[in-house]
Amino acid sequence: xxxxxxxxxxxxxxxxxxxxxxxxxxxxxxxxxxxxxxxxxxxxxxxxxxxxxxxxxxxxxxxxxxxxxxxxxxxxxxxxxxxxxxxxxxxxxxxxxxxxxxxxxxxxxxxxxxxxxxxxxxxxxxxxxxxxxxxxxxxxxxxxxxxxxxxxxxxxxxxxxxxxxxxxxxxxxxxxxxxxxxxxxxxxxxxxxxxxxxxxxxxxxxxxxxxxxxxxxxxxxxxxxxxxxxxxxxxxxxxxxxxxxxxxxxxxxxxxxxxxxxxxxxxxxxxxxxxxxxxxxxxxxxxxxxxxxxxxxxxxxxxxxxxxxxxxxxxxxxxxxxxxxxxxxxxxxxxxxxxxxxxxxxxxxxxxxxxxxxxxxxxxxxxxxxxxxxxxxxxxxxxxxx
Numbered sequence: 001x002x003x004x005x006x007x008x009x010x011x012x013x014x015x016x017x018x019x020x021x022x023x024x025x026x027x028x029x030x031x032x033x034x035x036x037x038x039x040x041x042x043x044x045x046x047x048x049x050x051x052x053x054x055x056x057x058x059x060x061x062x063x064x065x066x067x068x069x070x071x072x073x074x075x076x077x078x079x080x081x082x083x084x085x086x087x088x089x090x091x092x093x094x095x096x097x098x099x100x101x102x103x104x105x106x107x108x109x110x111x112x113x114x115x116x117x118x119x120x121x122x123x124x125x126x127x128x129x130x131x132x133x134x135x136x137x138x139x140x141x142x143x144x145x146x147x148x149x150x151x152x153x154x155x156x157x158x159x160x161x162x163x164x165x166x167x168x169x170x171x172x173x174x175x176x177x178x179x180x181x182x183x184x185x186x187x188x189x190x191x192x193x194x195x196x197x198x199x200x201x202x203x204x205x206x207x208x209x210x211x212x213x214x215x216x217x218x219x220x221x222x223x224x225x226x227x228x229x230x231x232x233x234x235x236x237x238x239x240x241x242x243x244x245x246x247x248x249x250x251x252x253x254x255x256x257x258x259x260x261x262x263x264x265x266x267x268x269x270x271x272x273x274x275x276x277x278x279x280x281x282x283x284x285x286x287x288x289x290x291x292x293x294x295x296x297x298x299x300x301x302x303x304x305x306x307x308x309x310x311x312x313x314x315x316x317x318x319x320x321x322x323x324x325x326x327x328x329x330x331x332x333x334x335x336x337x338x339x340x341x342x343x344x345x346x347x348x349x350x351x352x353x354x355x356x357x358x359x360x361x362x363x364x365x366x367x368x369x370x371x372x373x374x375x376x377x378x379x380x381x382x383x384x385x386x
Contacts, residue, residue: 032333034075034326036061036319037097039090039117040109042082045236048262049109049311053130054080056312057106059298060319070326073333075319078102085109087116094120103337104344106130106318109311111137111151111180118144126341128322130314131258134180138366143341145348145366147314147321147357148282151184154257155232156192157372158185158280162228162255163196165385167278172202172226172252174217174241176233179208185232185257201226211237218248228253235263242273255279261310264380277377282357283313284375284382295356310357317355321362324351 038057040050058077065074078100081093090113094105104126108114114132121127122141129137129144133151138144149157162168171193176182193200202224204217218241221229229245229252231238238260245252256279263274285296285307295316299308328350329343348362358370375382 032073034070034073034103034331034333035078035101036075036104036106036322037078037081037094037100037102038315039081039083039093039097039105039107039113041085042080044084046085046110046234048235048265048309049131050080050082052309052312053106053109053315055303055306056295056299056308056315057319059295059302060316063298064319064323070323071330071332075323077106081107083108083110083113085113087112090114090117091120098125103333103340104128104322106315106322108132111184114138115140115180123338124341125337126344128318130318131311133258134184136180142364142366143345145345145362145368147318147360147368148258149372150367151181152188154280154372155185155188155190158230158232158255158257159189159192159196159198161280161372161374162230163193163198167253167255168226168228169197170199170201170224170226171228171230172204172221172224173200173230173232174204174206174214174221175231176208176211176237177205179233181234181259182232189230189232212240214241214244215248218245218250221252222248222250226252228255231256231260234259235261235266239263239266239269239273242277243270246273253278258282258310264377265307265309271380274377275379278374278385279377280372280374281310281382282370282373283310284373284384285309286381287384292356313356317353317357317360320355321348321351321353321360324353 038054040053041047042050061075061077081097083090083093090108094117108117109131111132111134114129114137118140127144129146131148133148135150138146175186202221254277258281260279261281264271325344325347328347331340331343353360360368360370374385376385
């Protein structure tokens with residue numbers, strides 16, 4: 001059966017070449033489709049991340065299908081696997097998607113889950129995470145790539161930006177010491193702070209099971225004389241930190257990284273508390289360039305007027321990068337996951353994507369090379385900082 005599929009693929013490809021004037025919707029073979037899985041938190045505290053990734057992946061796939069697909073074949077985004085940010089649930093979702101025919105993975109979304117799934121996918125299923133930032137997320141196999149910055153890169157770039165723009169000299173940090181993402185950003189930030197002339201006058205931690213009361217840590221930060229509080233946490237924690245900081249009368253600047261993105265959409269959160277908050281993130285829905293605005297409109301049209309966050313932009317770029325690699329590798333849907341994975345991995349170092357989140361290239365170890373962007377929240381919108 002497999003050999004017949006290969007024959008059909010060749011014949012269909014030849015038919016495409018002979019009918020260049022036919023609409024782009026005419027594909028190599030009607031019944032041959034690349035199947036891409038998406039895994040992330042579709043419910044729970046971090047659902048904004050997972051749903052944005054899934055929705056954006058579908059938009060990108062629809063656009064790509066209108067323009068020739070992956071190497072002349074249609075691409076299908078399978079129903080999303082909901083891991084709720086939990087590693088064990090992520091592995092279960094991965095296996096379920098394999099049973100449904102998944103050949104490539106856009107995910108997972110969060111770091112702990114990605115580390116677990118990466119161990120399963122190593123040298124087997126092509127894995128491309130839009131947003132998992134821990135170093136170990138893509139180290140299990142040579143077939144694993146990421147679109148976003150690593151945790152250390154975010155911490156290092158944040159310290160450099162704060163210093164270069166003279167935002168503060170005395171800084172404090174408040175972070176979840178039990179989470180891979182938060183700790184990774186924190187450690188690199190503290191290390192680089194000493195190299196760029198920043199004085200870390202308070203370094204306070206909490207854990208995931210105690211993330212409802214920050215009064216003790218905030219009191220210490222207030223007493224320290226810090227001018228800026230660095231928050232390498234996800235938006236759900238940061239929203240509560242900002243609220244309690246306000247109640248404690250803490251007059252200080254706030255700076256976050258990509259996990260902060262989404263804070264303006266937290267239910268019942270007083271958005272005025274985010275006024276002046278700064279963060280590193282690769283995308284803003286308020287950007288004025290044509291590419292960003294077209295994406296924002298497409299996302300809103302497909303999702304009841306919702307506004308995409310940077311996780312959506314990263315996922316959108318992932319699918320388009322997959323297309324470039326698939327075209328370069330000349331893969332076909334009848335190939336095994338292992339063969340697709342090997343071919344895609346080899347081609348990733350050949351491509352360059354001019355995407356929503358910037359111009360990106362990839363190294364052999366799967367890391368993305370692009371420049372960060374910084375934004376400040378003003379009047380409920382992200383304004384790029386220069």
